[in-house]
Amino acid sequence: MEALAHPRQRRKEARPAELTAAALELFVEKGFAGTRLEDVALRAGVSKGTLYLYFDSKEALFKAVIQEGIIPVLEAGAGMVDSFTGSSANLLRGVILEWWKRIGATSLAGVPKLMISEAGNFPELANYYNDTVIIRGRELLRRILKRGLTSGEFRAIDVETGIDVIFAPVLMMLVWRYSLGACGCGSHDPASYLNTHLDLVLNGLARERSA
Amino acid sequence: MEALAHPRQRRKEARPAELTAAALELFVEKGFAGTRLEDVALRAGVSKGTLYLYFDSKEALFKAVIQEGIIPVLEAGAGMVDSFTGSSANLLRGVILEWWKRIGATSLAGVPKLMISEAGNFPELANYYNDTVIIRGRELLRRILKRGLTSGEFRAIDVETGIDVIFAPVLMMLVWRYSLGACGCGSHDPASYLNTHLDLVLNGLARERSA
Amino acid sequence: MEALAHPRQRRKEARPAELTAAALELFVEKGFAGTRLEDVALRAGVSKGTLYLYFDSKEALFKAVIQEGIIPVLEAGAGMVDSFTGSSANLLRGVILEWWKRIGATSLAGVPKLMISEAGNFPELANYYNDTVIIRGRELLRRILKRGLTSGEFRAIDVETGIDVIFAPVLMMLVWRYSLGACGCGSHDPASYLNTHLDLVLNGLARERSA
Amino acid sequence: MEALAHPRQRRKEARPAELTAAALELFVEKGFAGTRLEDVALRAGVSKGTLYLYFDSKEALFKAVIQEGIIPVLEAGAGMVDSFTGSSANLLRGVILEWWKRIGATSLAGVPKLMISEAGNFPELANYYNDTVIIRGRELLRRILKRGLTSGEFRAIDVETGIDVIFAPVLMMLVWRYSLGACGCGSHDPASYLNTHLDLVLNGLARERSA
DNA sequence: CATGAATGAGTGTTCATTCAT
DNA sequence: AATGAATGAACACTCATTCAT
Numbered sequence: 069m070e071a072l073a074h075p076r077q078r079r080k081e082a083r084p085a086e087l088t089a090a091a092l093e094l095f096v097e098k099g100f101a102g103t104r105l106e107d108v109a110l111r112a113g114v115s116k117g118t119l120y121l122y123f124d125s126k127e128a129l130f131k132a133v134i135q136e137g138i139i140p141v142l143e144a145g146a147g148m149v150d151s152f153t154g155s156s157a158n159l160l161r162g163v164i165l166e167w168w169k170r171i172g173a174t175s176l177a178g179v180p181k182l183m184i185s186e187a188g189n190f191p192e193l194a195n196y197y198n199d200t201v202i203i204r205g206r207e208l209l210r211r212i213l214k215r216g217l218t219s220g221e222f223r224a225i226d227v228e229t230g231i232d233v234i235f236a237p238v239l240m241m242l243v244w245r246y247s248l249g250a251c252g253c254g255s256h257d258p259a260s261y262l263n264t265h266l267d268l269v270l271n272g273l274a275r276e277r278s279a
Numbered sequence: 280m281e282a283l284a285h286p287r288q289r290r291k292e293a294r295p296a297e298l299t300a301a302a303l304e305l306f307v308e309k310g311f312a313g314t315r316l317e318d319v320a321l322r323a324g325v326s327k328g329t330l331y332l333y334f335d336s337k338e339a340l341f342k343a344v345i346q347e348g349i350i351p352v353l354e355a356g357a358g359m360v361d362s363f364t365g366s367s368a369n370l371l372r373g374v375i376l377e378w379w380k381r382i383g384a385t386s387l388a389g390v391p392k393l394m395i396s397e398a399g400n401f402p403e404l405a406n407y408y409n410d411t412v413i414i415r416g417r418e419l420l421r422r423i424l425k426r427g428l429t430s431g432e433f434r435a436i437d438v439e440t441g442i443d444v445i446f447a448p449v450l451m452m453l454v455w456r457y458s459l460g461a462c463g464c465g466s467h468d469p470a471s472y473l474n475t476h477l478d479l480v481l482n483g484l485a486r487e488r489s490a
Numbered sequence: 491m492e493a494l495a496h497p498r499q500r501r502k503e504a505r506p507a508e509l510t511a512a513a514l515e516l517f518v519e520k521g522f523a524g525t526r527l528e529d530v531a532l533r534a535g536v537s538k539g540t541l542y543l544y545f546d547s548k549e550a551l552f553k554a555v556i557q558e559g560i561i562p563v564l565e566a567g568a569g570m571v572d573s574f575t576g577s578s579a580n581l582l583r584g585v586i587l588e589w590w591k592r593i594g595a596t597s598l599a600g601v602p603k604l605m606i607s608e609a610g611n612f613p614e615l616a617n618y619y620n621d622t623v624i625i626r627g628r629e630l631l632r633r634i635l636k637r638g639l640t641s642g643e644f645r646a647i648d649v650e651t652g653i654d655v656i657f658a659p660v661l662m663m664l665v666w667r668y669s670l671g672a673c674g675c676g677s678h679d680p681a682s683y684l685n686t687h688l689d690l691v692l693n694g695l696a697r698e699r700s701a
Numbered sequence: 702m703e704a705l706a707h708p709r710q711r712r713k714e715a716r717p718a719e720l721t722a723a724a725l726e727l728f729v730e731k732g733f734a735g736t737r738l739e740d741v742a743l744r745a746g747v748s749k750g751t752l753y754l755y756f757d758s759k760e761a762l763f764k765a766v767i768q769e770g771i772i773p774v775l776e777a778g779a780g781m782v783d784s785f786t787g788s789s790a791n792l793l794r795g796v797i798l799e800w801w802k803r804i805g806a807t808s809l810a811g812v813p814k815l816m817i818s819e820a821g822n823f824p825e826l827a828n829y830y831n832d833t834v835i836i837r838g839r840e841l842l843r844r845i846l847k848r849g850l851t852s853g854e855f856r857a858i859d860v861e862t863g864i865d866v867i868f869a870p871v872l873m874m875l876v877w878r879y880s881l882g883a884c885g886c887g888s889h890d891p892a893s894y895l896n897t898h899l900d901l902v903l904n905g906l907a908r909e910r911s912a
Numbered sequence: 913c914a915t916g917a918a919t920g921a922g923t924g925t926t927c928a929t930t931c932a933t
Numbered sequence: 934a935a936t937g938a939a940t941g942a943a944c945a946c947t948c949a950t951t952c953a954t
Contacts, residue, residue: 079938080937080938083938096399097399098312098399098400099310099311099312099313099396099397099399099400100310100312100313101309101310101311101312101313102310102311102312102400104922104923104924105923105924105925106923106924114939114940115939115940115941116924116925116940116941117925117926117927117939117940117941117942118938118939118940119925120924120925120926121937121938121939125924125925126923126924126925183458183459184396184454184455184458184459185310185395185396185458186310187458187459187461187462187464188307188308188309188310188457188458188461188462189309189310189313191462191463194458194459194462194464195462195463195464197459197464198459198462198463198464198465202459202464202465203465223482225475225478225479226471226474226475228467229467229471229472229474229475229476230475230479232448232451232455232467232472233448233472233475233476233479234479236447236448236450236451236452237443237444237447237448237451239447239451240443240447240448240450240451240454241447243395243451243454244395244443246399247394247395247396247398247399247405248394248395248398248405248408248409248413250398250399251398251399251402251405251406251409252402252406252409253398253405253406253409253413254409254413254414256439256440256443260437260440261440261443261444263437263440264436264437264440264441264444265440265444267436267483268436268441268444268445268479268480268483268484269479269483270483271434271482271483271484272478272479272480272481272482272483272484273479273482273483315947315948315949316948316949316950317948317949325914325915326914326915326916327915327916327948327949327950328914328915328916328917328950328951328952329913329914329915331949331950331951332913332914336949336950337948337949337950518821519821520734520821520822521732521733521734521735521818521819521821521822522732522734522735523731523732523733523734523735524732524733524734524822526926526927526928527927527928527929528927528928536935536936537935537936537937538927538928538929538936538937539929539930539931539935539936539937539938540934540935540936542928542929542930543934543935547928547929548928548929605880605881606818606876606877606880606881607732607817607818607880608732609880609881609883609884609886610729610730610731610732610879610880610883610884611731611732611735613884613885616880616881616884616886617884617885617886619881620881620884620885620886620887624881624886624887625887628887645904647897647900647901648893648896648897650889651889651893651894651896651897651898652897652901654870654873654877654889654894655870655894655897655898655901656901658869658870658872658873658874659865659866659869659870659873661869661873662865662869662870662872662873662876663869665817665873665876666817666865668821669816669817669818669820669821669827670816670817670820670827670830670831670835672820672821673820673821673824673827673828673831674824674828674831675820675827675828675831675835676831676835676836678861678862678865682859682862683862683865683866685859685862686858686859686862686863686866687862687866689858689905690858690863690866690867690901690902690905690906691901691905692905693856693904693905693906694900694901694902694903694904694905694906695901695904695905712917713916713917716917737943737944737945738944738945738946739944739945747918747919748918748919748920749919749920749945749946750918750919750920750946750947750948751917751918751919752946753945753946753947754916754917754918758945758946759945759946
């Protein structure tokens with residue numbers, strides 16, 4: 069229709085996303101310094117020069133990859149905590165599973181491992197990521213834990229360290245998938261893994277033994 | 280005595296370790312491709328050429344860094360499991376705290392983060408690391424979990440996924456320290472973090488509520 | 491009339507001249523290799539592709555710039571020499587001032603500096619320029635000097651070197667204007683400069699002291 | 702002797718000068734943008750990478766070429782004016798011929814043409830060149846002209862424009878040699894050219910007809 | 913053993929040129 | 934005729950590796 073009438077135009081709008089998608093894959097796999105722009109271009113089906121029509125430099129491309137991978141992250145989650153009426157255990161379970169559906173099971177899954185691997189080379193970007201993603205994510209979990217503590221549903225634990233302890237296995241699943249997990253080293257079915265994690269954590273948190 | 284008698288000799292024998300130590304720091308910080316051998320040499324206080332007296336290539340240096348980082352902690356752990364007579368909860372706690380003392384709190388702490396970041400570029404080395412470290416580490420935890428299950432101390436959980444879920448927060452603490460944690464993004468005191476983790480996990484595992 | 495009736499047509503015919511004018515400015519300022527065709531197009535208010543509708547290549551554009559800059563000033567000068575009836579001093583003064591009016595004070599002034607800067611990269615074009623402009627310009631001055639020598643108005647000097655010595659300051663004024671003069675380095679008012687030059691040269695040439 | 706004992710050392714000290722010499726030739730011939738660093742290296746008999754052991758960038762090399770070409774310029778001249786006891790005409794002749802011997806007839810001869818061609822691309826360097834070379838050179842000629850005016854040897858002329866008018870032919874000879882003169886277009890024997898120039902100028906300046 | 917000057921293959925980046933629209 | 938997205942050859946610059954000293 070409209071789109072087919074202007075394939076060149078449609079292409080031009082889609083290009084940046086195609087390029088960052090290709091770049092994300094290669095950055096995750098080989099690291100920033102180990103990725104050749106020619107390979108990024110090749111994977112996106114364009115020539116090396118075309119990259120520079122959309123990104124000023126390799127570094128600009130990297131930043132775009134991270135920032136584009138961040139925006140959708142922010143939309144998820146916060147609303148859920150506000151409106152949830154069930155138990156805090158179910159809220160925690162829901163938020164983690166939602167995060168999995170929106171991040172872990174999508175093409176954005178590689179972003180956290182990428183940011184972790186390259187933080188040392190891009191400290192300002194790491195700070196931006198921290199401010200934009202990490203602090204807000206921690207705040208989400210903090211509210212959930214405090215909700216459960218206030219209601220008496222959860223045992224008394226240290227909230228601040230608890231936040232990171234609880235999220236670590238979820239994050240590690242992604243990190244693993246794109247590192248040793250991609251090298252034939254054993255990794256698990258995400259559903260079972262998350263199941264076990266939630267089972268352990270929710271039992272660990274619960275004041276009363278759950279069913 | 281011997282050492283003081285032949286300081287030149289001692290230096291010569293210590294060189295490879297000084298070089299891999301310098302290399303480890305930089306590889307962890309900047310990644311393999313992002314690290315310049317000149318910087319490694321500089322940090323070790325030798326010239327660029329000297330590196331090649333001890334390592335055939337940058338890749339050989341990387342492999343040495345990883346392999347040197349695989350020390351026989353696992354043997355110590357295995358012995359502990361064999362001989363331990365207390366509760367499985369205390370065994371798990373002991374093994375994790377021991378790992379922390381022998382790896383997490385030493386200069387070897389960067390190795391797991393490095394292997395995770397570079398696995399994609401060194402698949403054979405990743406496999407070697409998997410066989411030497413990961414599989415054996417998992418076996419250690421597997422024995423502990425099965426011990427607790429057999430004795431009835433632990434609730435029925437899926438052992439295989441449980442192993443990784445339980446170890447993930449410990450690993451993530453290291454990964455974090457050398458990535459975003461090094462960029463001014465908030466990270467925790469290891470002791471408190473491990474405390475919370477063990478508190479949650481052991482409560483999550485326990486059939487009976489612990490004290 | 492014709493022009494106003496077909497503005498599109500007029501534009502089309504004016505394009506090449508607009509393009510070479512823009513190109514001349516940039517070539518003079520940045521040199522041939524240092525000039526980007528995109529900037530030429532931008533300055534002429536067209537797109538990069540449009541350049542190629544009028545010129546086959548960057549080199550063709552350069553040649554057009556030079557050739558277009560070679561206007562029939564020399565014919566006018568030659569006619570002046572043929573028909574002049576006053577003193578040879580006044581003829582020399584008249585020819586140089588005419589050259590100034592027709593070249594030095596117009597948009598063509600950059601051409602000599604450009605040809606001088608790029609002769610090494612375009613030897614055939616330099617030869618063409620030599621044949622078309624330099625040799626004929628020298629011939630003009632040669633005739634004037636010989637006229638003054640024959641009539642006894644000028645002292646005996648070496649004609650061949652005298653030609654170039656006499657024209658050098660005029661040429662240098664242009665060269666300077668488009669190089670260091672454009673960088674805030676001091677340069678003179680052309681009229682005073684030419685005045686001093688003619689004063690010196692004509693006094694230097696004159697057998698008798700002039701008034 | 703010493704030198705032959707440390708050929709590597711001697712080479713290292715000589716390298717920068719060898720490189721700037723090669724670069725000067727090519728910059729003069731092809732311009733800054735048109736010169737490939739590989740060709741500079743080739744002409745100096747080294748590899749591309751070696752250039753970067755001595756100069757940070759192409760631009761740094763360019764600046765070194767100009768600045769190295771400046772230092773010897775400054776040494777010449779000034780002392781001569783202070784101590785000269787003969788006529789101002791002979792002083793002017795002496796200074797110009799000295800300039801020729803020290804610059805025009807040496808490997809530095811290409812520097813002025815280079816600076817003229819590239820001033821537009823390196824405005825700060827042009828300003829430095831102006832401050833360091835041009836202003837001081839003009840001051841030299843200014844003192845000579847004023848000396849002749851004060852003594853009554855020279856006719857009244859405008860000193861400021863006279864300075865540049867008088868030096869223009871000398872400068873143009875160099876410029877010409879490295880542009881059209883190098884393309885088979887006619888150029889003159891420097892000695893004859895300078896002779897004619899001095900003959901014309903000194904006669905143009907003299908109040909009394911010289912012998 | 914140790915050095916660091918030298919190398920050259922490799923990669924990021926630019927830009928003249930093409931061509932589908 | 935005019936556009937500007939796309940191309941790819943060319944070049945500046947880096948850095949692992951070598952080797953004469």
